[in-house]
Amino acid sequence: MMQSQDFGAPAGFWMRFLAVIVDMIIVMPVSFGLMMxxxxxxxxxxxxxxxxxxxxxxxxxxxxxxxxxxxxxxxxFGNKISVGKSTVRYLGTIVxxxxxxxxxxxxxFTENKRGLHDMIASTRVTYK
Numbered sequence: 525m526m527q528s529q530d531f532g533a534p535a536g537f538w539m540r541f542l543a544v545i546v547d548m549i550i551v552m553p554v555s556f557g558l559m560m561x562x563x564x565x566x567x568x569x570x571x572x573x574x575x576x577x578x579x580x581x582x583x584x585x586x587x588x589x590x591x592x593x594x595x596x597x598x599x600x601f602g603n604k605i606s607v608g609k610s611t612v613r614y615l616g617t618i619v620x621x622x623x624x625x626x627x628x629x630x631x632x633f634t635e636n637k638r639g640l641h642d643m644i645a646s647t648r649v650t651y652k
Contacts, residue, residue: 531602532650535595537632540649546589551575576617581610594652602650609645616641 535543558568579587585596585604597613599605605613620627620640627640634643642648 531598532596532652534637535590535649535651536637537629539593539595540590540631540637543587543589543593543595546592547575547587548589550588576614577607577610580613581605581607590649595649596652597647597649600646600648605645605647609647613641613645613647616644619644 554571555568558571561567575587580597581604583604584591585598590597597605597610599609616627620630623640631637631639631642636648638648
């Protein structure tokens with residue numbers, strides 16, 4: 525298996541946390557706008573799927589927060605992830621959250637700075 529230095533240094537906890545904050549700055553006004561429109565259900569679901577599943581699997585290889593900070597989400601070998609793998613990663617973030625966020629905190633303490641959701645989906649977050 526290739527080592528992470530072959531395709532980008534792993535992004536650490538604080539950089540990834542900052543990316544989440546940037547994503548929240550983008551997502552919250554859109555979510556608020558959808559709530560004000562009166563029909564946030566299906567539109568909100570579509571927006572969430574697009575943002576959290578499609579964008580990481582697109583040529584952007586990241587959510588906008590990760591993208592502007594120079595990060596990308598890859599498979600174990602540095603390749604673009606599929607929508608299926610991105611979906612598994614997203615579902616893994618739910619597992620990371622329900623473990624009292626220990627799944628996210630693991631990024632600061634694991635080899636190659638992987639969270640539980642990255643381990644579940646065989647993904648990594650690296651610098652471009």
